[in-house]
Amino acid sequence: MLKIGILGCGRIGQVHARSLFMVEGASVAAVTDAFPDAANALAQKTGAKVMSAEEMIASPDIDAVIIGTPTDTHFDLIQRSARAGKAIFCEKPVDMSADRIRDCITTVEAAGVAFLTGFNRRFDAGFAGIRARIAAGEIGDVELVTILSRDPSPPPVAYIKSSGGLFRDMMIHDFDMARFLLGEEIVRVYATGSALVDPAIGEAGDVDTAVAVLTTASGKICQISNSRRATYGYDQRAEVHGSLGLLKANNVAENNVEIASGAGFCAAPAQHFFLERYAGAYLAEMAHFVACLQSGQAPSPGIRDGLAAQLIADAAATSLATGVPVDLA
Amino acid sequence: MLKIGILGCGRIGQVHARSLFMVEGASVAAVTDAFPDAANALAQKTGAKVMSAEEMIASPDIDAVIIGTPTDTHFDLIQRSARAGKAIFCEKPVDMSADRIRDCITTVEAAGVAFLTGFNRRFDAGFAGIRARIAAGEIGDVELVTILSRDPSPPPVAYIKSSGGLFRDMMIHDFDMARFLLGEEIVRVYATGSALVDPAIGEAGDVDTAVAVLTTASGKICQISNSRRATYGYDQRAEVHGSLGLLKANNVAENNVEIASGAGFCAAPAQHFFLERYAGAYLAEMAHFVACLQSGQAPSPGIRDGLAAQLIADAAATSLATGVPVDLA
Amino acid sequence: MLKIGILGCGRIGQVHARSLFMVEGASVAAVTDAFPDAANALAQKTGAKVMSAEEMIASPDIDAVIIGTPTDTHFDLIQRSARAGKAIFCEKPVDMSADRIRDCITTVEAAGVAFLTGFNRRFDAGFAGIRARIAAGEIGDVELVTILSRDPSPPPVAYIKSSGGLFRDMMIHDFDMARFLLGEEIVRVYATGSALVDPAIGEAGDVDTAVAVLTTASGKICQISNSRRATYGYDQRAEVHGSLGLLKANNVAENNVEIASGAGFCAAPAQHFFLERYAGAYLAEMAHFVACLQSGQAPSPGIRDGLAAQLIADAAATSLATGVPVDLA
Amino acid sequence: MLKIGILGCGRIGQVHARSLFMVEGASVAAVTDAFPDAANALAQKTGAKVMSAEEMIASPDIDAVIIGTPTDTHFDLIQRSARAGKAIFCEKPVDMSADRIRDCITTVEAAGVAFLTGFNRRFDAGFAGIRARIAAGEIGDVELVTILSRDPSPPPVAYIKSSGGLFRDMMIHDFDMARFLLGEEIVRVYATGSALVDPAIGEAGDVDTAVAVLTTASGKICQISNSRRATYGYDQRAEVHGSLGLLKANNVAENNVEIASGAGFCAAPAQHFFLERYAGAYLAEMAHFVACLQSGQAPSPGIRDGLAAQLIADAAATSLATGVPVDLA
Structure with a gap:
């Protein structure tokens, strides 16, 4: 034990x-x-x-x-x-x-x-599922990855100020996901963004709406978009376009009720936030950590994955500031 | 020509x-x-x-x-x-x-x-599709068929009076669909119904909400439900449960727009009524009729299919009136 | 505590x-x-x-x-x-x-x-959700309830023999659900069934594929269908057609992965069986039981709900045996 | 007439x-x-x-x-x-x-x-629908637009050579859609791409997999992704994230059949290509042209919309060639 x-x-x-x-x-x-x-x-x-x-x-x-x-x-x-x-x-x-x-x-x-970096999303049944099916060859070669990630509502501006900015605080999860799904290192980052949700975020020197384009040495491309606000729940999606097909990790609804009326067919919003949405991922992440300790295998993502994501976030912040793409060493 | x-x-x-x-x-x-x-x-x-x-x-x-x-x-x-x-x-x-x-x-x-009876639904991409895939063995043996059919709104009571009643006027389409999907003749019918949509329909001696259970000699079962009113469009669905899987013909939406907000994810209502919903079916039906005339093949459904559906409708009306199942000769 | x-x-x-x-x-x-x-x-x-x-x-x-x-x-x-x-x-x-x-x-x-009868499905987010929204008047008057319930695979024939039969062992959940969703007592039951999944079940005197039609005094109708086998997971659905709209409790998928290829767009099977599908329901059921003990409120469903469902199951078994509908006292 | x-x-x-x-x-x-x-x-x-x-x-x-x-x-x-x-x-x-x-x-x-530029997609029920609902204020201010557009298979390399390249031949539709959905002119374009589908396309000096990021003066952002090949049909989607919600134009399936089995729930591929997918759009486009001629109203999109899209395509091609974003005058 x-x-x-x-x-x-x-x-x-x-x-x-x-x-x-x-x-x-x-x-x-x-x-x-x-x-x-x-x-x-x-x-x-x-x-x-x-x-x-x-x-x-x-x-x-x-x-x-x-x-x-x-x-x-x-x-x-x-x-x-x-x-x-x-x-x-x-x-x-x-x-x-x-x-x-x-x-x-x-x-x-x-x-x-042993060291595990808590990128919990890698353990989500959706994201882990598409990664496993990519690995199994179900969609052939990965070509184009699209990651959409939007929080229900922005954190307090005070938090924003100490957060390192959207790219290091929020999109960093997506940078790790990009590496996880592309299966190849990022060599170039272009990022742009705006403060559209709350002008106070802009005044604090950050953006709340942002996109990034990541490219790999072999020419694979990943696009990411973030918003600090989504009225319909915690929007967490990824799709991977490959030579043989497309894999998608869809949103998870709060429940399975649907109502049909003159307004159409309405299903529940996305699960509200990360504790609910990633409850299963947190459990799988811990099971992985414990299993690694028991078997002697190195946990993954490890500490070098933590560094890699941080370097991409730094590059994105530089790209936003300079307006041009940034090459990673 | x-x-x-x-x-x-x-x-x-x-x-x-x-x-x-x-x-x-x-x-x-x-x-x-x-x-x-x-x-x-x-x-x-x-x-x-x-x-x-x-x-x-x-x-x-x-x-x-x-x-x-x-x-x-x-x-x-x-x-x-x-x-x-x-x-x-x-x-x-x-x-x-x-x-x-x-x-x-x-x-x-x-x-x-040559004679074609205009059971247009047999030519709908959905219903024809599931029938073709049943015939191709994709779900093994057919066991249980569920047909849900609901009109957007009831016809005038004057029409109801001369219509022959819900079973002969509306559910007759579903009786034909049951035969089409079961691939076996009906031997027993139980039907019941109520006037819940409009009491005037009840006063006219008819029902507006009804279900039927049809059974075949080998024990396959089909359930049908009808309502004369659906606020969300023309509800036209069927599903067939087989030994190897389930085939469904889903509703067709008015358009492919979806809106997400605090109220959830809302898609369009079902296409409003039969001219829109079955536009493709009418075209396929005519193409079949013309192709049969050109090739000399007998059109299907033929006139005997028209009789078979009418006999089931008569049996359903009798079952409603007597409260017990009716055997077909 | x-x-x-x-x-x-x-x-x-x-x-x-x-x-x-x-x-x-x-x-x-x-x-x-x-x-x-x-x-x-x-x-x-x-x-x-x-x-x-x-x-x-x-x-x-x-x-x-x-x-x-x-x-x-x-x-x-x-x-x-x-x-x-x-x-x-x-x-x-x-x-x-x-x-x-x-x-x-x-x-x-x-x-x-205090007494709680463990009809766990009443606490499922889907079924509880549609009941709550019916109670809130979202679909007006309930008219037609459709319950589809199919197990992934039949239990051993030895179990079947001591189970009391499909209506008392399996469909009893649906009879309780019918009462829960109709909000009115059942007065008449028609049931029929066949042994299509496994002839040994028929030899044991039971059916494995069955439907029932339940009616209430005011003319509301409920149809139920059961199969002891579904290749696509544990099929658990209900829909309620009302004067103002339709409420559906859909299946819950094993995960949120979708793959698109020449074969189309494929999502995951339904969660495999009741421990997984109703994990949240079991938790909500226990929370309700504990809350009732704390507050002194009577748990629901209570023991009389257990009796009511059993009486409907008995009537369904009689209807299957006699071929005619059975009235409940 | x-x-x-x-x-x-x-x-x-x-x-x-x-x-x-x-x-x-x-x-x-x-x-x-x-x-x-x-x-x-x-x-x-x-x-x-x-x-x-x-x-x-x-x-x-x-x-x-x-x-x-x-x-x-x-x-x-x-x-x-x-x-x-x-x-x-x-x-x-x-x-x-x-x-x-x-x-x-x-x-x-x-x-x-009168002059109509044939950007047929503006008349699609999906894209026209989201534009109309944006105009009606249903999602508040537009912030982030995502357009995904993928052809079933690449054209012959001979065509590619005379096509002006992916940005002027294929993504030009999406540039027009971006203007249509953003409701504001594009001021900056970043584009990148690779030849991943077919090396011959790269040898012909073009790309077959590409993304673009467009920004407006007020900071709204649009991301576009294109691939010259999709195994699952003609992939045509857009979504618009606004301050009050999200609007999506989803793909249109070839038919409404769904099959469930151990492999999960599988729906039909997307409609195969533009003649089928945009049949309704072509009809609506012609109805608009005729109605404009009858009423004397100017058709939209007009010839200046044709120019605007071409200028964005030129800028995207320059961005791909130079590796940096390009400002539009």
């Missing part, structure tokens, strides 16, 4: 605790949070011990840690956990700075610990 | 004229109607001659007639046209009386003329 | 334990099973005590019991639990005999204990 | 003749084609006279001409028809050279004749 420590008992920490309840072979052994109430609540539900991050990382009883704390704490926790030999499940982004992620890679690889 | 005469230049006669414009190898040579204006208008569009029914049936230049006049005139026109050696395309129902249909069968078969 | 005892730690008992983990305000305090391993496994996961049914029912620490044991044990467990003052969550069917259910009603009502 | 002359009796000329049969108030009076057989066949079907282009343009009996000849003949026919005072329905592109289109504008506007 693997003993897992959860660093950060907020919304995402609780999701991972629930996943661990469902997954065989692992249990939540320790929890920590800056707010004692949050830690205690999760401890009560799981039977875990409340401890400080220091204690958890130092404890020989803990096999792995889940880092679900604010992004600016990731670097330090990764460094210390890796040196203590803990396997690491780290929420995305690994860090806002590509250089600091490189530092983490050095430490993690020197320590030889 | 086959020369066709159209008896009755109302809505359905015009549909058939349009189909003949699209079909190679046949033209509208003569038209007749009780209202001279209707006949003239159709003549102008098609270049056909206006003549009386008598003249048309007597004319050696006419190869085939299309009977699109009121039901109570069918018997006489069939008898005369058959004796004159014309091929016949007759709108359903052939006649309200099974005995009179039998008389027509005698005449038609004695004359050896 | 409500203390719940689980009687029967098989597949369904485990589902309820998982639901209780998700529901606030209740915990699994005791478990029992004829197989000690099953009881121990569930105890370990939940922290519950393993005890005998006698001990559980006698324990003053247990507020409510969940009866998930074989049907022939329900009667005795209900009687004893009710007399001990336990709230009861009993899987369907309450019992195979309507008379014995009446005995249970007497005991349960005399004891004044 | 308007008298229309058809210049070019190939595939598209025949489509327009059929539309004119359906439209009230206009008839095909004259036809011309380089191949006498083609002209004669269409004359026989419509009752039109066969004449030379010179005779048609000189004839005082002809009110309007439909130019469906090869693109390199458009310039001359437009100049002569306009000077002769004929209303003009010209297939797209008006010409391959923006300067020559400007010449045509001068002539057409000096002559004061």
Whole structure:
């Protein structure tokens, strides 16, 4: 039985605790949070011990840690956990700075610990499903990938300011998805965007409506579009056009009710947001992490995937600022 | 070039004229109607001659007639046209009386003329498609057929009174479809119904909401439901459950627009009514009729199919009246 | 915190334990099973005590019991639990005999204990959703209900023999659903069926393909169809035709992947079977049961709903045997 | 009754003749084609006279001409028809050279004749429907437009060489659609592409897989993707994301049959190609042209719309060649 420590008992920490309840072979052994109430609540539900991050990382009883704390704490926790030999499940982004992620890679690889970067969407039945069917050759060669991703509503402007901007905060998921579905590295990025949803986002120096075009060395193309607002739920779609066919991961509806009237045939909105939409993905992600720890296989996406997505996001931000495409080294 | 005469230049006669414009190898040579204006208008569009029914049936230049006049005139026109050696395309129902249909069968078969009963739905891409795929073995043995058929709104009560009732006027299409899809004769009918849409329909001695259960000798089952009113368009669906899978003919939407908002994802209503919904079926039906005349093959559905559907309708009406299932001889 | 005892730690008992983990305000305090391993496994996961049914029912620490044991044990467990003052969550069917259910009603009502009959489908987001929207008046008056329900594959013939037959074992869910959606009692039942899936089922005296027509005093009509085999997953649909529109509870797909190729656009099969399809319903059902115990409200569906469905199933079995409709008192 | 002359009796000329049969108030009076057989066949079907282009343009009996000849003949026919005072329905592109289109504008506007540029997709029930609903305010402000357009299979390489390239031959439809849906002029174009479908297309100096990003002065964004090959039919979709919702024009299926089996739920491919997919659009386009001639209203899209799309196509070709975005004056 693997003993897992959860660093950060907020919304995402609780999701991972629930996943661990469902997954065989692992249990939540320790929890920590800056707010004692949050830690205690999760401890009560799981039977875990409340401890400080220091204690958890130092404890020989803990096999792995889940880092679900604010992004600016990731670097330090990764460094210390890796040196203590803990396997690491780290929420995305690994860090806002590509250089600091490189530092983490050095430490993690020197320590030889397992590392999973929490790009949860890779584990969604839809996205994982199309990737698996691409891999099985069902649509032949991948040529053109379209990713549409729209949040129900924008975060507070205060959050926007510290978020690193839309490309590093929101579209980074899609950059990882592009790599996942293209199966080839991105060599060029063109991005543009506007503040159409809320002028305050523009005043904060960010955009809320954006597109990017990514190309690979062999000429495959990926287009991504983001909006910070969708009235019809959390819009999360991808489609991959290949030489033999098209694979789509469609939206997931809130329910399976349909009403027909003079207004036509109306189905439910898309599931509202990521906790609901990706509930199954979070569970599959944890099952993968635990299975890797049990088998000794390296988790995927790993820390280098975290870096790769960050570099694309940096390039997109540069492209937006300069108005021209940016080449990745 | 086959020369066709159209008896009755109302809505359905015009549909058939349009189909003949699209079909190679046949033209509208003569038209007749009780209202001279209707006949003239159709003549102008098609270049056909206006003549009386008598003249048309007597004319050696006419190869085939299309009977699109009121039901109570069918018997006489069939008898005369058959004796004159014309091929016949007759709108359903052939006649309200099974005995009179039998008389027509005698005449038609004695004359050896081609006869198509206008069960247009058999030629719809959806229903014809599922039938063809059943025949190709795609779902194995047919076990359970479900037919849902609902009109946008009820006809005037005056029409209801002379219609022969829902089973003979509306559900008769579904009885023919049941035979078409089951591929086996019906041996037992149970039907029930209510006047829920309009009490005046009940006062006129008819129902507006009805279901029927049909069974075959080998135990295949078909359920049919009808309503005289659907707010969302002309509801026309069938599904066939077989040993290897399920085939469905879905509704056809008015257009391919979809809107997503807080209310969900809304698509267009079903195409409003039969002229629109079955435009393609009418064309395919005419193409079949013309092809049969050219090749000498017997058109299908033929006059005996018209009788078979009428007998099931009679049995359903009896079942409704008596409350018990009725066996077909 | 409500203390719940689980009687029967098989597949369904485990589902309820998982639901209780998700529901606030209740915990699994005791478990029992004829197989000690099953009881121990569930105890370990939940922290519950393993005890005998006698001990559980006698324990003053247990507020409510969940009866998930074989049907022939329900009667005795209900009687004893009710007399001990336990709230009861009993899987369907309450019992195979309507008379014995009446005995249970007497005991349960005399004891004044809460009782939930486990018609889980009432809690499905689809079926609950259409019921709620009917109640909100969205489709006006209910006129015609269509329920299609098909299992992926038949149970072993040995099970069929002791099951009470398709109407009491399988279609009973649909009879309950009919009452739930019609909002009015059934007064007449016509049923027919065949053994088309497996002749051995016919030799065992049962059918595997069946339809029923139910009517209410006001003339509303419900049609149900069942098959013991569907190659495309667990087919679970209902639609309600009303004066203002149509409400449908559609199937739920295994995933949201779609592939387009020369073969067309293909989406995933329906979720395979009831544990997956009704996972959300089981959770909502448990949340309702716990909320009722907390608030003092009577759970619904109650024990009288269990009786009503059984009486319709008995009538359907009689109709199949006699070939004529059966009136319910 | 308007008298229309058809210049070019190939595939598209025949489509327009059929539309004119359906439209009230206009008839095909004259036809011309380089191949006498083609002209004669269409004359026989419509009752039109066969004449030379010179005779048609000189004839005082002809009110309007439909130019469906090869693109390199458009310039001359437009100049002569306009000077002769004929209303003009010209297939797209008006010409391959923006300067020559400007010449045509001068002539057409000096002559004061009605001019329709044949961007048929604007008349499709789907695209026209979303435009109308945008105009009605149903999705608030337009922010992000996504157009996906893929042909079933590439044209012969010989055609590619004389086509002006993918942007001027194929994506030009989407550039017009972008203007139609954005409701605002394009100020900047970024385009990229690859030859992934067929290396011979790359050797011919063209691409077969391409995307473009268009931006407007107010910051609205449109992404377009094209492929010269789609195994699942003629893929023609657009969606418009606005402040209040999302409008989609979905693909149109070949038929409404669906099959369910272990492989899932499979619907028909998209309608195969433009004659089938846009049959209704061609009819609506002709009805609009005729209605404009009757009312004196200017047809839309007009000749300036033809120029605008060509300028965007030129910019896209430049962007592909240079690797950077191109600003439109």
